[in-house]
Amino acid sequence: MVAPNGFYHVALKVPNVDDAVAFYRDTLDGDLIEHEHPDEGASGATAVEHAALMVGDKHLYVFDRAPYEAAGLVDELPYGPLHFGYTVDDVDAAVADLEDDVSFVMEPTVFGDLKVAFFEDPAGTRIELLEYLD
Template structure:
């Protein structure tokens, strides 16, 4: 599998507004969007802010999408995962599964994205993202 690009870092924080202000004030971050847990279900039932810092996104979550979906136990605040864009998530999933990698979350559609999660040998969570409508 060859990722197309590095897309984002996701962090779990206790106060999204406080952290978003920190990144705006000290890293000249731009707020791209806000999400509300009440408008989602399962993995999308999370509060979040998406920021652009330099040329990358930083997502600030109140809980991880895989926590919200019941696919993992509660994760403490801090680093959640980083994400790579791939051209074909099903092909990437097939290659990685054939190589013996177990997925935390199988490929799933979320609006214009198809995403999947797995972990490296040290347990670091990695998200694959496919933009479905380019």
């Protein structure tokens, strides 16, 4: 059984990142951590606009497109919750431990300093396992 180290974040796909940032700042007193726009000509996982906020004691990420969606690793996703993220010490070990119990919708993939994998719960909610790489 995989025991995550902690619940890290919720990720949302939104039609307008600026509007989402304003809503979570103004309505829930969120603190903006970063807001990045894709470089001109960017493609793949880096061709997304996103912002990170602290809302209460958790991270909230808002994207115009999920990085794994922009990279072509999954089909286009609707607006709304993209996934819940849990940190683990070793994504590959967690995947090996879970592979008989769940279907992975994205096998372990490296994005910058993270290794991530996604599976779905019985209702289809995506769950991200993420490992910080050194």
